[in-house]
Amino acid sequence: MDCFQTNDIDELTGLKSLTYFQNNARKWIRNRLLNGNRVTVFYVNICGFRSYNRMYGFQAGNALLRRLANVLKIEFDGALLARNMADHFIGAVTNEDVQERFEKIHENMHLLQHNTTLELITGLYEVKDASETDNPDSVSVFLDNAFAAMKFIYDKPGVNTYWFDERLKSEAELKNYVIEHVDEAVEKGWIKTYYQPCVNICTGKLLQYEALARWDDPAYGLLAPDKFIPYLENAYEVYKIDFAVLENACRDIQEIMKKKLDPVPISFNLSRTDFEAADVIDQIVEISDKYHVPRYLLHAEITESAMNGDTEIMKKAIKRLHEIGCEVWMDDFGSGYSSLNTLKDYPFDVIKMDMVFLRNFDKKSEDIISSMTQMNKKLGFKTLVEGVETKEQMKALKDIGCDIAQGYLFSKPLPLCHGDGSIDNICSL
């Protein structure tokens, strides 16, 4: 008979705790595989649970979690089932028809809830061979894989279950590679800075460049930011990239100044996690001083989502950035949960409107950009619109009275040195 310590059990649902799962799943899975069973690890998340809690209260939320736990127990008799956290459930099961069973649960969601649009999404990972459990960390790997499969369908309405597949496998491999090699990439100069121009809409003249990261990897080739930034953000390590990009840019600006040319400012990206993981201000001061770059040439871009965290930290950071002489630009405004309060609370110099507004550019998007631009003006911010691809869009933005444009119409991001070795890219046009 099993003898459980209290922390082996999740009190709310009666399922096992995450700790128990982590300590015992490897042996459990190995034994089942050696006995000829098919073993699948799953990761279930209830989409919309937070709003459900808010709408119906915690008691109702807890009752829902207990109902789901019971459904899992009935459907997967004899399985190793646990609650990871909040509305995330995990498990190892031996059923051959695991996907069908989850689909049945999804179809019967009305049994779990009343009058809501809650959905379950489930990621599945099949452990094919007992040798996969040789690694002492194998349970974390299985859970990561099932989680990746769950996350893959997050933004795919109508898809409720997904198996971890080759594509997700190579993404997972890249993620591990990036996290393991970020220090080497910075040290060996694999992190490159590409520049994309921002143009004064009124005059059509170059105003500044945005510095954007590329990872030029000896094995994987040139990696775009979406192949490494999100993983490093999650690992709180993206500051390493951000400072490498800034350092490259400052080195480039110094080269231009040495040639007695006139550099234009550059903006560089900072992630929310930078402010938690590193001393951002000290780093900017150190890097800019090292290359004798005046700080009025440096504009820090901070995403709107960064403002959702600790407001005091961000307020202090923006104040300090201004004190050391950098402008502060808000990036991607309108892409997430925009809060107009953000505009009230933080003294930005420029608001960068996310390119979503230009994707299906119609009268409505024009009206939104127009209203935003008027409001920014009143608040003392300039408005930059990202993702400008056509002359028509440029004309509309000019008529609206936006200040700055950025997009493929002018140039995609490019490295500084062209084939002829010239460095005209970052000087005034």
Ligand code: C2E
């Ligand atoms: P972002 O900061 O919003 O940068 C703009 C992205 O939009 C760039 O993609 C750029 O190539 C792309 N873009 C520019 N104009 C157009 C256009 O007209 N049409 C379309 N479809 N796209 C356009 P990129 O360089 O791939 O960067 C993607 C994102 O990665 C950036 O979005 C930023 O969030 C992140 N990122 C890039 N470099 C860094 C970095 O050094 N640090 C941090 N923390 N994030 C970075």
Ligand code: CA
């Ligand atoms: Ca940016």
Ligand code: CA
């Ligand atoms: Ca942006």
